[in-house]
Amino acid sequence: MKRFRLRAGRAAVSAVPALWLLLFFAVPFLIVLKISVSGMRLGMPPYEPLFTWATSLVLDLRIHLDNYAFLWQDPLYRNAYLNSLRVAAVSTLLCLLFGYPLAWGIARANPAWRNLLLLLIMLPFWTSFLLRVYAWIGILKNNGLINNTLLALGVIDEPIVMLQTDFAVYLGIVYSYLPFMVLPLYAAIEKLDMTLLEAAADLGCRPFRAFLTITVPLTWSGIVAGSLLVFIPAVGEFVIPALLGGPDSLMIGRVLWEEFFNNRDWPVASAVAIAMLVLLVVPIMVFQHVQGREGAVR
Amino acid sequence: MSNARPDQRTEARQDTRAEPYVRLERVTRKFGDFVAVDDVSLQIRRGEIFCLLGGSGCGKTTLLRMLAGFEQPTSGSIWIDGVDVTGLPPYERPVNMMFQSYALFPHMTVEQNVAFGLRQDRIPRAEIKERAGAMLELVRMREFAGRKPHQLSGGQRQRVALARSLVKRPKLLLLDEPLAALDKKLRQHTQFELINIQETLGVTFVVVTHDQEEAMTLASRIGVMNHGEIIQVGTPTDIYEYPNSRFVADFIGSVNLFEGRLVEDEPDYVRIASDELGGAFYISHGVSAAPGAVVWVALRPEKIQISREQPEGDGDNRIAGVVAEIAYLGDQSVYLVRLASGRQVRVTQPNIVRQGSAGRITWDEAVWLSWDATSPVVVTQ
Known part of the structure; x- marks a missing residue:
């Protein structure tokens, strides 16, 4: 009896997230999947129903895979996917490059300062993400903060075009996602036993080599977690390329938006979304695998 | 203090006329206002086991870390085998250390841990394997070569740490509370094993400990420290039978x-x-x-x-x-x-x-x- 109650309690606790995932992930996903294999039509809703009654007794099921074939054939989508992956990969590397020293500095700072520094890392979250990206427009535009300052100082004669370039997109993504890189890195570095680095130095290992052979392997879980936390949302990023990028910085999130709202082609838009999801599941599974292995070692 | 006393072990292991091998000259280390090591001059002979003995916060660990190169003296100089090593970083000193926590690399096997120091010196692979193997043999850990540190017991980790710190044939081996993490029976056993290994290899040992029994068993000479100063240096017999101060008399035994x-x-x-x-x-x-x-x-x-x-x-x-x-x-x-x-x-x-x-x-x-x-x-x- 007691045992049963225990099991019931456990089931109740795990039912909450399970229900959440069912309602807000599985059901919408199935709806999108359904739309992605439907045919397009003009009207409301702008797609054909999957099931129709051919006669009063025969149920007619029509699956349109041509939406996916269309994605594959039209270079626009392929380029958008590839470009998204490239932008996300470069941004992830940049975040790692800036984030690692930052996380190291915080983890090795005086304990009294450490919490304050962490708070500063998280401080930007107190303002809306959208507002912060808008603010960059004011900073980067031709008569924005940077150009006006440089013009006033006489460093340049005409404004440097920064807004609506790839540079602005990278800047926006790195700026927005850096905290997601720093926090897992901090957690990993903070756990690193500094006497291991002393032991390495004592055994004749120079600092840079010690970094590669001791520090990187032992903070690998933080590197992987931070990279995925930046990479995955960066692939599907819509706001930053839309606001800071130029017309040629084609990313899949923007294509999705245009397909959905401008072309009103819901089936193709859904197919784009499903393809993106599949594209992202691969790195997530890699992450899970690495985490699982780490768990086994410790 | 130089009266001949029957202490055969000490006499066998030291030659009183030998040139000092390690020399500390007026070494001081301050952390802000706190003087961790206060004007210490000390001479350690080749092939001896020298113990720095003192309570916590007496400066013995800081002194050891200065010998290893992890800390720089605020003033004074350190000489090893006739070379001034005062400004040298740890990775350029002919000194190795066995850490109190052992500091074994958790992501490497026992063999990789022991070979780590040799791999830094661009030694041929075959020789690395041979020397690491021989050292593991010496500490009787060869059959555990493929294990990771977390799969070993405390005593086994201690032996791996010892092998790792000896494999480069250092001129000086520093041991920070080498036996503190072991239980009492194992500690007594390991003490004599340490002495045997030291005698086999002839490496000069500097041991830091707060345990006077450990110091008495291991050391050929003991330096008793208090408040960053060396109060008395002598053989275990000197220190025990002829303490030079109330502090030493009270601290030992x-x-x-x-x-x-x-x-x-x-x-x-x-x-x-x-x-x-x-x-x-x-x-x-x-x-x-x-x-x-x-x-x-x-x-x-x-x-x-x-x-x-x-x-x-x-x-x-x-x-x-x-x-x-x-x-x-x-x-x-x-x-x-x-x-x-x-x-x-x-x-x-x-x-x-x-x-x-x-x-x-x-x-x-x-x-x-x-x-x-x-x-x-x-x-x-």
Whole structure:
């Protein structure tokens, strides 16, 4: 009896997230999947129903895979996917490059300062993400903060075009996602036993080599977690390329938006979304695998 | 202090005329206002086991870390085998360290850990494998070569750490509390193993420890530290039998300290009157202090005889008292004897006769304490 109650309690606790995932992930996903294999039509809703009654007794099921074939054939989508992956990969590397020293500095700072520094890392979250990206427009535009300052100082004669370039997109993504890189890195570095680095130095290992052979392997879980936390949302990023990028910085999130709202082609838009999801599941599974292995070692 | 005393182990392992191998010259290390190591000059000979002994915060670890190169002296210089290493980073010193926590690399196997130091020196692979294997053989860990550190017991990790720190054949091996993480039985066993390995390889050891028993067993010489200063350097026998201060006498082993006044000071003996004792000490060695000066007499508990009968002879070096407390420790018993002055004296006697036999001294008995004229030591500071 007691045992049963225990099991019931456990089931109740795990039912909450399970229900959440069912309602807000599985059901919408199935709806999108359904739309992605439907045919397009003009009207409301702008797609054909999957099931129709051919006669009063025969149920007619029509699956349109041509939406996916269309994605594959039209270079626009392929380029958008590839470009998204490239932008996300470069941004992830940049975040790692800036984030690692930052996380190291915080983890090795005086304990009294450490919490304050962490708070500063998280401080930007107190303002809306959208507002912060808008603010960059004011900073980067031709008569924005940077150009006006440089013009006033006489460093340049005409404004440097920064807004609506790839540079602005990278800047926006790195700026927005850096905290997601720093926090897992901090957690990993903070756990690193500094006497291991002393032991390495004592055994004749120079600092840079010690970094590669001791520090990187032992903070690998933080590197992987931070990279995925930046990479995955960066692939599907819509706001930053839309606001800071130029017309040629084609990313899949923007294509999705245009397909959905401008072309009103819901089936193709859904197919784009499903393809993106599949594209992202691969790195997530890699992450899970690495985490699982780490768990086994410790 | 240089009287020949029968201490064969010490004599076998050191040559007193040898040139100093490691030399610290007026080394000071400050952390802000705190002086961790205060003007220490020290000479360590080739092939000896030198112990730095002291309580926590006495500066012994800072001194060790300066030898390793993890800390830089605020002033002073450090020489190893005739080379000034003061400014050298750890990875350029011919010194290796065995860390208190062992600091084994958790993501590497035992063999990779031991080979790590050799791999830094661009030694051919075959030679690395051979030397790492030989070192693992020496510490009897060869069969565990493929394990990761978390799969080993504490004693096994300690042996891997030792192998890793010895594999580069350092000129000097530093050991930070090498046995602190082991349980008592294993510790006693490992102490002798360490000495054996040291004698096999001939490497100079500097050991930091707070455990005086560990220092006494391992060391050929001990440096006792307090408040960043070295108080006394000497063989274990010197330190125990001839402490130069109340601090050393009290820190090493247990001791009865009596405050007294120098009443007779001759070249071959002194008499010291002590109110605490309620009598006088007659000590058969001279002291360099002014007559009438306040001195302290250190008397080890095991050097006191306890008996019911009044000892024969004249009146010094004896005192009557009452047994206040007895602690039976198996191999020996500790007696706390209260004197007429109210002072309690600690006396230990080996239990030659089986406990429970008739005729043993018991609680509240009136007893006489007596000691030899060579037993007490006079300390002036």
